[in-house]
Amino acid sequence: MSSDPIRRVETTHIDEVRRTATSTTQWFAEKRHATHPITHNNQLKVLFCGEEGFADIATQIESAKQSIDLVCWGFDPGMELRRGAGPTWPRGKTYGDLLIEARNRGVKVRLLVWFDRRVAGKTLNMPGHSHGTSPWRTSSGSAAADKINAKRSLDMLQADWEKPRPHIKGQKIRKITREMIPLLAREEYCYSWCDAAFHGLLPGIEVRKRSGDAGKIKRSLASEQRQPGSMSQMEIERAGLILAGTHHQKTILIDFAYEGGSRAVGYVMGLNSVTDYWDTCEHKLEDPRREQGAELTAKECVQDGEADPGFLSLKPYQDYACRIDGGKALIAVYNNFVTGWDRSIDDRMHTAANQCVARDECKAVPPALLRKAEPGNSTVQIVRTQPDEDDKSIKDIYYLATDAACLAGGYLYVENQYFQNEEWAQRLMQKRKDVVAAWKRGAAKAGKSMEDMPVMHVFIVIPVPERAQMIPTTHDTLTALGAPGGMTGQVKMIDEVNKSTRALFTRDELGIPTNNSVDLPAIVRHANEMEKRDSIQLENIFSAKVAVAMLQVSGYDKRRWRYREIYIHSKLLLVDDGFMTLGSANLNQRSMAVDSEINIATNDAALARSMRNRIWMQHSGGLINGNGGTQADIAEAFKQWKKLMHSNLARKKEGAAMVGFLLPLEDKRSSTMRLG
Secondary structure (H helix, E strand, C coil), rough: CCCCCCCCCCCCCCCCCEEEEEECCCCCHHHHCCCCEEEEEEEEEEEEEHHHHHHHHHHHHHHCCCCEEEEEEEEECEECCCCCCCCCCCCCCCCHHHHHHHHCCEEEEEEECCCHHHHHCCCCCCECEEEECCCCCHHHHHHHHHCCCHHHHHHHHHHHHHHHCCCCCCCCCCCCCHHHHHHHHHHHHHHHHHHHHCCCCCCEEEEEEECCCHHHHHHHHHCCCCCCCCCCHHHHHHHHHHHCCCCCCCEEEEECCCCHCCCEEEEEEEECCHHCCCCCCCCCCCCCCCCCCCCHHHHHHHHCCCCCCCCCCCCCCCCCEEEECCCCCCHHHHHHHHHHCCCCCCCCCCECCCCCCCCCCCCCHHHHHHHHHHHCCEEEEEEEHHHHHEEEHHHHHHHHHHHHHCCCCHHHHHHEEEECHHHHHHHHHHHHHHHHHHHHHHHHHHHCCHHCCEEEEEEEEEECCCCCHHHHHHHHHHHHCCCCCCCHHHHHHHHHHHHHHHHHCCCCCCCCCCCCCCCHHHHHHHHHCCCCCCCHHHHHHHHHHEEEEEEEEEEEEEEEEEEEEECCCEEEEEEECEEEEEEECCEEEEHHHHEEEEEEEECCCCHHHHHHHHHHHHHHHCCCCCCCHHHHHHHHHHHHHHHHHHHHHHHHHCCCCCCEEEEEECCCCCCCCCCC
C-alpha cells in the first residue's frame, strides 16, 4: 500500500513457500490517465542530434499535404534543416523557404512561438523579430512578400555590394567585405520573412506568440516543496522564475487529420528550431556546417584555458527528437497545440486570441489514429508541465521512473542540460535507502547478504553549468547523490568560508560554540546542512555507484590537439532498458513547475535498449555499450566508463587525442548567488 499521491495502490500476494511474488512496475502517471491517456498503438523512432532530426523534419514538411503545426521556444527562418558542405549561408533550403513552399501547395501552417517583451533583447530566439530588425535592406519584407526566399536575399545583397560607390566628401564609406555578404543576406532574409509573416502577408502561414502567465506560475511554485531561493536572495530567484517564465515546448505535427490521420506524423523533442542547435553525432571540433561565429566562441575558449579563440564555428550540441508515426499519442500532441494556440497572445492587440476551449479539443478524432495496437508498437504517455492547467505530470514521470530504478539493480542514465533538482536527487537516495533496508530485513531469512544485493549504477552526463548562478544548485544536486567532486570551485569556496569563520566562534571549555551569530552566506549554510556522502557510503548504505561526466571532443587543429565542450542540450532519462522519457523538460525546478514543457514517456524495452547501446557507443568512441544490459554487463560498463573518463583526462593533460567524448565533470568556478 502507498500513500504517495502519484503512485497507484496495488495488493500483491506472496507465495511463502517459494518466497516469490508477481507485481508490475509503475512507469507511467497512471492516476493522470483521464487527462494524460496511456496509449498502446504508437510507432516511435528516436533521432540523434540536429543533422538526423532536422533532416527528417524537412522530409516530412516537403511531403505535407494539409497541415503543419509547430510549437517552438524559438524560430529561425534562416536555418537550413539539411546542410551541404559549404561554410556560407545558405548551405541548403531554409526553414522559412520550406514553410513558404508548403503554403504554396495549399498546406495550412501554424507556428506558435514563445516571445516575451520583458526579456526581449536578452533572449535572441527569433532572428528577424527579437533581433536583427535593422538589416541592410528593410523594405523587401512587406513590399515583396511573394518573392521572399534565401537566394533572392543573397543575390540582392551581392548585386548591391558590386555597385560602384562614388565617395562623397564627409560621408562614411561602408566597410562591408565580400565575406560578410552571406551573414548580412541571412539577416535581411530573416527580417523579411518575419516582417511578412507577422503582418499576414504570407497567406497560409499564421504566427502567434505567447508569453508566460506570472499569476499562474506563482500559484504553481507555491505548491512546490522547495521554495525558490533562500533568505535575502529568495525574492530575486522567485522573481526571475515568475516574471521570466517561458513556453519551452518543442513539438511538430504534420497532416494530423489528412486522409483520416493515415499520414499523421509528430515530433516531441529537445531540439530548438534555431540554427545553433544543428550538429552531427560526430561533434567535430570545427564543422563549417555549424553556424559561423568566432567572436561568440571567444568566451568559451578562455573558460577552457585556450590562449586564443581560434574556433570559427559555434560549439557542438547533443540532443534528440522522437518521431511518432500514427497512434493515439498524436491526439495528446494535437490537443497540447490547440490549447496553446487558443490561449496565445496576439502581439499587436495584447489580448488573448480566444478563450481556451475544454480539454476534449479533438472532438472528431481521425479514425486511422484509433487503429489496434500491433506487435512492435510502443506504449506511450505524453506528459507536460503547464502552469495554466496545474499540470506537473513530467515531474510525476521522473519521480516514478527513478523510484523504479531504485527497486532494481541495473542502471539509471541521465543526460540533461540543467542538472539542478535537489528534491529529485533526495527522493532518489531516500527510495534507494528504503529498498536497501527492506533487503536487509528479508536477507537473512532468504539466505542472502548485502554482498548479494544488486548495485544501482547511476550514469550522469551534463554540461558545465551555463551561468555561475547555476553552480550552487548543480553542486547541491550532486551532493545529494554523493558526487559533488566535479564542482571543484564551489567545494573549495565552501571549505574556505567555513574555515575562515571557525575562528569567529567562541567556545566553552568543552569546545561547544557559544556564539552562533556568524552570518554565513545562505548558499554555504545550506551546503553545510546537507547530508554528506562519499563513494564508500554510497556502496555500503545505498548499494549504489555514481559517475558524473561531461563531454568534450578532441581534434588536431593549429598544429596541436585541442579540446572543446560538447554542449548537452538533451533532456533524456533511461532506466534499466525498460523506460525512456525525452522532450523539452530539464531536470530543474523551472522545467518541473514554471515553464511549459512536453515530454514523451514509453516503456518500450527494445527502444530503450537500442538507445542505451547507441548513446554509450557514441560517447565512448565505440568501446562501451553495456552489451545485453544484464547486471553483470552494466557493472562492467560502469567500470569501463569510469576508467575511460579518467584516461581521457590524462590524455587531455598530455595534449593527446581522447577516445570518445567522456571526461569527469570539472567546474572551477564558484558562486554564492543562486538563480532558477
